[in-house]
Amino acid sequence: MITSICGINWGDEGKGRMVDLLSRDYDIVCRYQGGNNAGHTVINDKGKFILNLLPSGILRENVVCVMGPGMVIDLKHLCGEIESLRKAGIIISPENLKISDKAIITMPYNVLQDVMEEDRLAKATGKPYGSTRRGIAPVYADKYLKKAFRMGELLNPDLLYKRLPDIVDWKNMTIKAYGFEPVKAADMVAYFEEYGKKLKDYVIDVGIYLNKANAEGKKIMFEAQLGALRDIDYGIVPYTSSSSTIAAYGPIGAGVPNLKIDKSIGIMKAYSSCVGAGPFTCEYFGEKAERLRELGGEYGAATGRPRRVGPFDVVASRYGIMCQGADEIALTKLDILDDYEEIEICTHYELNGKIIDDFPFTDVLDMCKPVFEKVKGWHCSTANCRKAEDLPKEALDYIHLLEKLCGCKIKYVSVGAERDACIVMD
Ligand code: GDP
Ligand code: MG
Numbered sequence: 001m002i003t004s005i006c007g008i009n010w011g012d013e014g015k016g017r018m019v020d021l022l023s024r025d026y027d028i029v030c031r032y033q034g035g036n037n038a039g040h041t042v043i044n045d046k047g048k049f050i051l052n053l054l055p056s057g058i059l060r061e062n063v064v065c066v067m068g069p070g071m072v073i074d075l076k077h078l079c080g081e082i083e084s085l086r087k088a089g090i091i092i093s094p095e096n097l098k099i100s101d102k103a104i105i106t107m108p109y110n111v112l113q114d115v116m117e118e119d120r121l122a123k124a125t126g127k128p129y130g131s132t133r134r135g136i137a138p139v140y141a142d143k144y145l146k147k148a149f150r151m152g153e154l155l156n157p158d159l160l161y162k163r164l165p166d167i168v169d170w171k172n173m174t175i176k177a178y179g180f181e182p183v184k185a186a187d188m189v190a191y192f193e194e195y196g197k198k199l200k201d202y203v204i205d206v207g208i209y210l211n212k213a214n215a216e217g218k219k220i221m222f223e224a225q226l227g228a229l230r231d232i233d234y235g236i237v238p239y240t241s242s243s244s245t246i247a248a249y250g251p252i253g254a255g256v257p258n259l260k261i262d263k264s265i266g267i268m269k270a271y272s273s274c275v276g277a278g279p280f281t282c283e284y285f286g287e288k289a290e291r292l293r294e295l296g297g298e299y300g301a302a303t304g305r306p307r308r309v310g311p312f313d314v315v316a317s318r319y320g321i322m323c324q325g326a327d328e329i330a331l332t333k334l335d336i337l338d339d340y341e342e343i344e345i346c347t348h349y350e351l352n353g354k355i356i357d358d359f360p361f362t363d364v365l366d367m368c369k370p371v372f373e374k375v376k377g378w379h380c381s382t383a384n385c386r387k388a389e390d391l392p393k394e395a396l397d398y399i400h401l402l403e404k405l406c407g408c409k410i411k412y413v414s415v416g417a418e419r420d421a422c423i424v425m426d
Contacts, residue, residue: 001219001220001262001263002214002219002220002221002222002251002259002260002261002262002263003022003026003219003220003221003222003261003262003263003264003265004221004222004224004247004250004261004263004264004265004324005018005019005022005221005222005223005224005265005267006222006224006227006228006245006246006247006250006264006265006266006267006324006326007224007225007226007227007228007230007245007266007267007320007324008227008228008266008267008268008317008320008321008324008326008329009227009228009229009268009269009272009273009274009313009316009317009320010226010227010229010230010272010273010274010275010280010316011225011226011227011229011230011245011274011275012039012227012269012273012275012298012300012307013227013267013268013269013332014267014269014330014332014333014414014417015040015056015223015224015225015267016040016041016042016051016056017040017041017042017043017056017332017414017417017419018265018267018330018332018412018414018422019040019042019055019056019057019221019223020042020044020056020057020059020060020419021419021420021422022221022265023056023057023060023063023221024060025219026057026063026219026220026221027062027063027064027213027218027219027220028057028063028064028065028066028210028213028218028219028220028221029055029056029057029058029063029064029065029066029220029221029223030055030065030066030067030068030206030210030220030221030222030223030250030254030255031053031054031055031065031066031067031068031071031223031225031254032068032070032071032222032223032224032249032250032252032253032254033068033070033071033224033225033243033244033245033249033253034070034071034072034136034224034225034226034241034243034245035052035053035071035072035073035074035106035134035135035136035139036052036053036073036074036077036078036081036106036134037052037131037132037134037136037225037241038051038052038053038225038226039051039052039300039303040052040056040225041417042056042059042419043417043418043419044059044418044419045419046059046088046089046090047088049085049088051081052077052081053067053071053073053074053077053078053081054067054078054081054082054085054092054097055067055223056223057221057223058085058090058092058096058097059090061091061096063096064095064096064097064098064213065096065097065098066097066098066099066100066206066209066210066254066255067097067098067099067100067103067206068100068103068206068253068254068255069100069102069103069104069206069252069253069254069255070103070243070244070249070252070253070254071100071103071104071253072103072104072105072106072135072136072139072140072143072243073099073103073104073105073106073151074105074106074111074134074135075105075106075191075192075195075196075199076108076191076194076195077106077134078195078199079195079198079199082097094201094202097202098202098204098206098209099151099199099202099203099204099206100151100203100204100205100206100207100255101150101151101152101155101203101204101205101206102150102151102152102205102255103150103151104139104140104142104143104148104149104150104151105139105148105149105150105151105153105154105196106134106135106136106139107135107139107142107148107149107188107191108135108183108187108188108191109138109168109171109175109183109188110135110136110138110139110142111133111134111135112135112175112180112183113135113138113171113174113175114131114133114134114135114136114137114138115133116175116178116180117131117137117138117178118131118133120178127277128277129238129239129276129277130239130275130276130277130278131276132276132303136241136242136243137242140232140242140243141242147167147170147171149163149167151199151203152203154192154196154197154199154200154203155200155203157192157196160192161189161192164185164188164189165185168183168184168185168188171183205255206254206255206256207255207256210254210255210256210259211256211258211259214256214259220254220259222247222250222251222253222254222261224245224246224247224250225241225243225245226241226245227245227267227320228245228246228319228320228323228324229274229316229319229320230245231244231245231246231323232244232245233246234246234323236278236279236362236365237362238362239276239277239278239279239362240278246323246324247261247264247266247324247325247326248261248325261325263327263328264324264325264326264327265326265327265328265329265330265411265412266320266321266324266326266328266329266330266408267329267330267332268317268320268321268329268330268331268332268402268406269312269331269332269333270312270331270332270333270334270336270337270398270402271292271296271309271310271311271312271333271336271337272309272310272311272312272313272316272346273296273298273307273308273309273310274307274308274309274310275300275303275305275307275308276305278362279362279365279366279368280308280310281313281315281316281346281349281365281368281369281370282310282311282312282313282316282346282370283308283309283310283370284309284310284311289308289309289310292309292310292336293306293307293309295336295339296309296333296336310346310370311343311344311345311346311372312345312346312402313346313370314345314346314347314348314402314405314406315346315347315348315349315356315357315358315359316359317402317406318357318359318405318406318407319358319359321406321407321408326408327408327409328408328409328410328411328412329403329406329408329409329410329411329412330410330411330412330413330414330422331399331402331410331412331413331414332414333414334382334395334398334399334413334414334415335381335382335383335415335416335421337377337378337398338378338379338380338381338382338383339377339379340377340379341376341377341379342374342375342376342377343374343375343376343377343398344372344373344374345372345373345374345375345401345402345405346370346371346372347371347372347373347405348371349368349369349370349371350368350369350370350371351364351367351368351369352367355371356368375394375397375398375401376394376397377394378391378392378393378394378395378398379394380392382395382415383415383416383421384415385415385423386420386421386422386423387423388413388423388425388426390423391413391423399413399425410425411424411425412424412425413425
């Protein structure tokens with residue numbers, strides 16, 4: 001049984017929270033793309049955790065976590081994340097954490113490149129990409145240029161150190177062009193020595209492990225970072241991440257391109273939020289935005305940046321559901337709308353006086369205006385609801401309306417950040 005958990009919107013839909021809950025029925029959770037630009041917040045009986053690199057299944061004792069070849073791994077950051085979880089009493093060992101030998105290593109110079117380029121863009125165009133500045137775009141570029149280092153190389157450091165000087169020289173050509181001090185090969189060796197050594201025992205061919213587990217009938221979950229609209233191919237390029245956030249990439253990014261996904265569960269928020277730059281057609285401004293941002297606590301988990309917010313966007317979500325091949329939806333943060341007497345929904349976009357329903361190309365998005373419709377709110381707390389029949393009628397109406405407008409079954413409704421604050425719909 002293979003299930004994919006993916007984001008329908010711009011990210012921060014509550015994927016970590018849903019993986020933490022749903023992984024109770026799984027044996028293995030694999031992160032299949034992205035790096036430490038992720039911020040997955042999980043709140044359960046063990047405490048509050050913000051996971052950047054580790055799969056959100058790490059908090060369950062009986063779950064094995066896998067970091068797949070589609071990921072980019074900042075060695076120092078991962079060591080820090082493992083250390084802080086250990087301090088909170090979470091057991092992490094090569095028994096329950098397996099890192100793909102094919103996963104890419106994010107280098108300190110990739111982080112520098114990210115900062116240099118965002119600053120250059122801001123100065124030159126006034127329009128930076130809104131990067132988290134954690135080296136993600138440069139390290140994926142290095143991967144496709146075949147200049148990146150992979151986790152498996154930590155097992156043969158002599159070979160790695162032979163390859164290193166030329167790559168550092170090549171990288172310094174870029175760094176110098178930005179007017180920055182070149183990096184030193186010795187510092188890169190120190191990075192591998194200090195952090196790589198701590199991680200090498202976790203490194204295996206995860207494909208062998210996962211195929212064996214699958215043959216034994218183990219249940220496997222793929223966990224995405226970010227959402228469909230941040231995908232490198234299908235998202236709002238260039239305001240996207242640099243990897244594939246799409247469920248169909250799950251088997252490739254997890255290390256098992258031969259396996260097929262049985263179920264894709266899309267995580268979709270009851271309203272919209274978008275961290276960083278780019279077109280965001282349904283965006284609220286002024287007081288409306290402030291109210292929703294405060295109610296939803298919409299500040300980036302990885303960066304602390306205030307997130308842009310708006311009402312639920314049918315056009316974008318329907319596109320996200322298509323991209324993710326979602327079989328069912330988990331609708332999160334319904335409780336954030338408890339206060340509203342009336343709730344807006346962005347049902348269509350208007351482009352040059354015409355109503356459109358298909359999510360357009362990025363450039364065209366900038367010209368689109370949102371069309372809002374209002375529905376009656378429930379205006380009472382849903383935080384303690386645990387069954388569909390506990391929900392007020394207007395909340396059920398809202399859920400059913402989104403289901404109809406998006407054309408996908410809403411199977412789960414989350415009404416709080418804590419593990420059990422979730423309703424399984426009939
Ligand atoms: P992710 O990146 O998709 O894992 O999502 P984030 O963790 O970045 O953002 C989701 C935020 O909403 C986190 O702070 C969660 O604790 C919180 N959250 C998730 N589901 C719910 C919910 O149903 N209600 C409320 N109030 N908070 C939620
Ligand atoms: Mg997040």
